[in-house]
């Protein structure tokens with residue numbers, strides 16, 4: 001009996017449709033694997049297929065029967081569901097819990113029949129949990145509990161077995177055993193299974209349905225549907241196909257695509273004054289470069305220009321010298337900059353830190369010295385330190401004669 005999913009729409013809220021128009025078929029005696037990115041609606045569609053959620057449009061048919069018309073007890077004989085989220089609030093022996101799978105076949109207050117016990121024992125064995133049938137379900141590990149849930153679903157003897165990520169808690173051996181068990185079960189049943197492990201899906205699922213954003217992107221035999229190109233498109237990864245151990249089933253190796261480098265805006269800090277840096281600041285800014293300036297004396301032409309275009313400016317009142325805050329801010333600006341431009345200006349005691357800090361960055365950043373041969377007034381070469389620093393910067397920085405040259409260099 002195939003399951004037909006026809007034009008299904010569903011939303012948990014009115015404002016957001018999770019399933020927009022789902023159409024696919026789960027064929028008889030096959031494992032149909034549903035794959036797709038997180039949050040695309042796989043669990044939701046499985047719940048709709050199981051009859052747990054009512055779609056707002058479309059219908060689900062098991063063969064020709066529309067499931068909305070099937071009474072719950074009959075539905076429980078037709079399909080069993082192993083859900084992703086497992087709640088075990090009760091302290092229940094594993095054996096008794098698996099016996100609950102027999103409920104749809106039992107009349108009220110009648111003891112479990114010999115057949116029920118046989119089926120439960122077979123189910124416990126098939127799911128490899130018979131060895132802890134006397135333990136309490138709320139004292140099991142995640143993987144043990146998952147296998148008990150599968151045993152209960154098997155005890156239900158459904159025609160359709162629906163599983164949501166049945167291998168998610170299992171170690172690799174139990175994963176492979178479970179997938180093999182599901183393959184065996186297809187002799188008598190049809191299996192629908194949400195699966196994230198693509199290589200297991202390729203190895204064990206006969207058919208694959210790829211879902212994305214509430215729609216089905218592709219469906220068909222796993223060999224037809226699974227390709228490196230499709231997986232790259234759906235999951236946004238790089239996929240490389242290689243032959244599986246049997247030489248038939250495709251296998252894939254995945255990696256993340258290289259990160260796209262976002263073009264970082266160049267940042268330049270200009271140390272100037274007396275209107276000597278004005279043209280540089282304005283030209284770099286209009287060329288789209290991230291410019292900062294300072295320490296500038298408030299009221300000075302460079303300061304006024306920098307303020308007029310709203311760039312980050314470090315400033316101090318004239319004739320007061322620079323405070324610790326201003327020199328710290330200058331260091332921060334130089335740290336952020338790719339290039340530091342220093343324009344030769346008269347140096348008084350107060351603005352000596354501009355030179356000191358520019359000199360500090362000679363080995364750390366690109367430093368361009370503009371107008372290095374400017375004849376400074378005698379009084380500006382305060383205590384010889386300014387001359388010393390100018391000479392140091394002149395010897396280590398890239399020197400350009402004037403503003404035009406620096407702009408030519410940078411733009």
Ligand SMILES: Nc1ncnc2c1ncn2[C@@H]1O[C@H](COP(=O)(O)OP(=O)(O)OP(=O)(O)O)[C@@H](O)[C@H]1O
Pocket residue numbers: 012013018036037038039040041042043044045
């Ligand atoms: N009970 C709920 N109420 C509201 N929104 C929900 C509810 N359950 C799921 N959703 C939302 O519906 C969308 C689909 O969820 P669903 O669990 O079906 O995705 P999925 O494909 O199974 O994801 P995953 O691969 O992560 O298990 C998600 O955006 C999810 O946040």
